[in-house]
Amino acid sequence: MLRNHAFAKSFQSSMIISCRSFSSHSNDEYQFLQRSVIPTYHFQKSLRRLPIPKLEDSARRYLNAAKAVVSDAEFKESEDAVKELLHKDGPELQKELRAYDKKNKHTSYISEPWFDMYLKSRLPCPINFNPFMMFAPEKDASYNDQLSRATNFAISCARFKKSLDAEVLAPEVFHMNPKKSDTDFFRTVCRLLPSNLSWFGAVAFKAFPLDMSQYSSLFGGNRIPARNKDILHNCKNPKHFMVMSKGNIYSVDLFDEQGNILPPDDVHASLAEILKSSTAPDTNSCIGSLTTLERDSWADIRNELITNPKNHESFRSIDDALFVLCLDDLKTEDHGRLVQSLLCGDDGHNRWFDKCFQLIVDGNGQATVNFEHSWGDGVAVLRLMEETLRDTSTHHFVKPNQTVTGDPKVQKLEFEINDSLKNKIKKAQEDHIDRCKDLQFATVEYTNMTPCNSTCLL
Known part of the structure; x- marks a missing residue:
């Protein structure tokens, strides 16, 4: 299941105009992944609030959920506590919640608790919060090549980002009956409706637009460790992405000064140079391992590091990067070993778990996304994966064993680390490995899943 699970949706296929050929790298066919006739955020203003x-009802649902995981004695205690809540503090708390919701009509009442749940937690991000999702391999095995696949995915991510920023990425819409609603007539009607009414028009077709507020945090984000509560940083117009190889960290340009995506040959040349020249440093100098730490400890060490001007500049480049591409040496067909690498990152030396998302491409060309969870959930990430997988499978911007001819635009990020900091990195690696030892992995590969038999499992 791991290597054969493809992320693909059909309901958006006819909602967009895809770009299929590139006569010039500066034209729209290359610069944009798609051209939706309905603006990306057209439905946002009219979405219904939660x-x-x-x-x-909340009390009943809580007890139903608790019954499955607690003993009879514990459930009796829960029942008594719920009854007390309903007759004492509950009504007043419910009144306060409704007042809070009424004051904050721009958002959902669960939004702030959601962020606090993640950002106030002092647990390490890996294992506890960061999930991963794997891409299906290329059908043409020759394209499961680390360099070409990493290059193609980086370019597709840039095309997705530019389409999103220009609001020409198709809105996220769930069609109950695509044959009736996923039509040109539906798109024309919704496009012509004012944005504050467009949701109602879509629902009349039994098509339900979904919230896309998290999409603006897909790129350029970083969770910065801070005492008691972390900070979500977001750079709106980054031109570079971050690459990690053998624990080294690089800044690689993906856009030019005019905001155009660089030619494929240049991106290809940058990654080729990194793969060719990167050598494994002293593992105790790999600061990516520090992102595996408990958050207060990581906050203290980061603050110590950025007192050095060179370190401060390198951290700024990391924080602002579009995303991080992790080029791993691992080549394995062992699913358990692969899962361990993708979830834990071994000792963390070639990971940056704080970034909005890590695109991991290993020595076999297996591509995976591991993402920091506080900024959003899997809906936005899954959409990114679906679109970029479809794009890279359709458009091979570079080919395997292609001659490197472009102009590399790479800067290696340097850090000044004293012996005390090296010891802290070593300790972080040891602690992370110890935590990961408690995990056990098992995988099942099933290739015949269909909408019909998946429904039968519910």
């Missing part, structure tokens, strides 16, 4: 359930 309703607050009745207190009694």
Whole structure:
């Protein structure tokens, strides 16, 4: 299942105009992944807000969920506590929640608790929060080549980003009956409706637009460790992405000064240079391992590091980067070993778990996304994966064993680390490895999943 699971949706296929050939790298066919006739955020203003359930309904749902995971004695205690809540503090708390929701009509009442749940937690990001999702391999095995696949995915991510920023990425819409609603007529009607009414027009077709507010955090984000509560940083117009190879960290340009995506040959040349020249440093100098730490400890060490001007500049480049591309040496067909690498990153030396997302491409060309969870959930990430997988499978911007002819635009990020900091990196690696030892992995490969038999499992 791991290597054969493809992320693909059909309901958006006819909602866009795809770009299929490139006569010039500066034209729209190369610069944009798609051209939706409905603007990306057209439905946002008219989306319905999440309703607050009745207190009694919340209590009932809580008890139903608890019953499956607690003993009979513990469930009796829960029942008594819920009854007390319903008759004492509950009604007043419900009243306060409704007042809070009424004051904050621009967002959902669960938004702030969501962020606090993640950002106030002092647990390490890997294992506890960061999930991963794997791409299906290329059907043409020759394209499962680390250099060409990493290059193609980096370019597709840039095309997705530019389409999103220009609001020509198709809106996220769930069609109950695509044959009736995923049509030119539907798109024309919705496009012509004012944005504050467009949701109602879509629902009339039994098509349900989904919230896309998290999409603006897909790129250029970093979770910065801070005492008690972390900070979400977001750079709106980064031109570079971050590459990690053998624990080294590089800044690689993906856009030019005018905001155009660089030619494929240049991106290809940058990654080729990194793969060719990177050598493994002293593992105790690999600061990526520090992102595996408990958050207060990481905050203290980061603050110590950025007192050095050179380190401060390198951290700024990391924080602002579009995303991080991790080029791994690992080549394995062992699913358990692969999962361990993608979830834990071994000792963390070639990971940066704080970035909005890590695009991991190993020595076999297996591509995977591991993402920091506080900024959003899997809906936005899955959409990114679906679109870029389809794009890289359709458009091979570079080919395997292609001659490197472009102009590399690479800067290696340097850090000044004293012996005390090296010891802290070593300790972080040891602690992370110890935590990962408690994990056990098992995989099942099933290739006959269909909408019909998946429904039968529910």
